[in-house]
Amino acid sequence: MTGEALRATGELGSWAAALRWEEVPDPVRARLPLVLFDVLGACAAGARLPEQRALVEAWDPAPGPAPLVGGGRSVSVEDAAWLNGIATVCLELDEGNKYARGHPAAHGFSAVLALAARLDADGPTTAAALLVAYEVAARFGRATTLNAGAHPHGSWGVTGAAAGCARLLGLDGDAVAAAIDTGAGLPVAAHFASALDGNPVRDAWMGAANSSGLAAARMAAAGLARNTGTAGHTLGGLLGSFEPGELVAELGTRWDITLGYFKRHASCSFTHPAADAVLELRPALAGRAVEEILVETHSLGAGLDRVTWDNRLSAMFSTPFVVATAFLRGRVGPEASIPPALHDPEVVELASRVRVAVAPDLDARLPGERPARVTVRTRDGARHVHEVPNPVGDVDHHPLTEADLSGLLSGLLGDGTLPGRLRDCAGRLPEAPGVRDLLGSLADP
The missing domain is CATH 1.10.4100.10 (2-methylcitrate dehydratase PrpD)
Known part of the structure; x- marks a missing residue:
């Protein structure tokens, strides 16, 4: 060697x-x-x-x-x-x-x-x-x-x-x-x-x-x-x-x-595909009460599943925080991870209903893709699903100019x-x- x-x-x-x-x-x-x-x-x-x-x-x-x-x-x-x-x-x-x-x-x-x-x-x-x-x-x-x-x-x-x-x-x-x-x-x-x-x-x-x-x-x-x-x-x-x-x-x-x-989100890159998927689903979910958000991802992002955080860095490495922020605020900028936004009760409550799981079919697509599939289940029984192959900004998926x-x-x-x-x-x-x-x-x- x-x-x-x-x-x-x-x-x-x-x-x-x-x-x-x-x-x-x-x-x-x-x-x-x-x-x-x-x-x-x-x-x-x-x-x-x-x-x-x-x-x-x-x-x-x-x-x-x-x-x-x-x-x-x-x-x-x-x-x-x-x-x-x-x-x-x-x-x-x-x-x-x-x-x-x-x-x-x-x-x-x-x-x-x-x-x-x-x-x-x-x-x-x-x-x-x-x-x-x-x-x-x-x-x-x-x-x-x-x-x-x-x-x-x-x-x-x-x-x-x-x-x-x-x-x-x-x-x-x-x-x-x-x-x-x-x-x-x-x-x-x-x-x-x-x-x-x-x-x-x-x-x-x-x-x-x-x-x-x-x-x-x-x-x-x-x-x-x-x-x-x-x-x-x-x-x-x-x-x-x-x-x-x-x-x-x-x-x-x-x-x-x-x-x-x-990167267009101020968060770990492993959270970006999920945030992008939520932003795509957001218009159709306006006014709907969310029961649960399931984020299926690859194994590299599996550990970013914590639903509690106490500072900017830990929030940026929490998929539930990023997904909840994207859903409620429409963006994940640096302002989202400083007080009082960092501890916004509405974000904290929704993040508690975000679940992160590894999907073998998504894991198999590494390294050429870093995909995520997001399923939002509303309290009226509807399911909304969106999948993205890579985060926005990747050269293979909506590259930024x-x-x-x-x-x-x-x-x-x-x-x-x-x-x-x-x-x-x-x-x-x-x-x-x-x-x-x-x-x-x-x-x-």
Whole structure:
């Protein structure tokens, strides 16, 4: 296993070191700015939360060249990697990838952008590094099957941050592979229960991933890193199982960044298909008293069945909360998971009548689909059923455009200049002569 992991990591490192932005296929070149726009928007929205502002004050970050996106200041590379990483995921709005079973972009973009600002790297180099971060993380996500109960934040994705930062530093193939391997030796042993319990350590796992990836790249730049097939021991021994061949399957021809999804609900992606189905049923159920809502889903989403919650995070990981909110309010935005809406008696009461069950026929459709089937039974004896194959926003099911993302982010961030600046930065970055000033403009709220 470790020998195969060593060889595959070496091949992946050589590919990453040789990648040139101008040689990337046009559909991929078009997709990266859209993913970057989404990630920057999620980060800026997270930065506005009172708890994120309190964290920044308690952290007391050192001044530096890297912006806290929407956070009102520029700080050191290390602090930006940590704090932007946390802000990106704390509202559950950032881009994800069903084949990687997690969030490749969030694992590495904060570290790459912070380092790019420090280096004032040119746009093509920065874009290539971001793409490398995504593709490497996604491939490690495909290769890793975590043990039951494990959460994907902070484990396989450290390799993406390491690869992206190493590519940005201009390291050769062997050194990039060493950085990736070192990142594979720095995973977090994260348990899904922390998210269900509403423990914000779940968000910190993403800050740790970005910071650890940055450290791995710097170790490789110093000549202190080696490729020894570490993933075979950590991801494949301690945390789950690992298939090294997935690291290099269709390398250079399949681009996972084109296969991801954007999110319109501020909640775990496993809850989205059920919320979408309820929103489709909602008009026909106006004025009808609901007896029960059955959500049939796949096994990945089975654990999100709690009907009690005590903070934002635990609510965002409760399918009953999300379904009840969608049914009663017509949307699941960030405002739904803060008091007093968080404890709205009407939402709490309906959520108590939401039941979650695994359906074998839906489970069999993974990973190409993440389906849900919702059955609403009303007190007059009627049954209303709707099934969706994937959440809205998946590239395979009502994909969101730049205009859609702009609308969503304007709703989150208001009518100020920040949404436009985020879109402008994401669009201009790949061709910029230097990215420091461009990124620096994003610090302003």
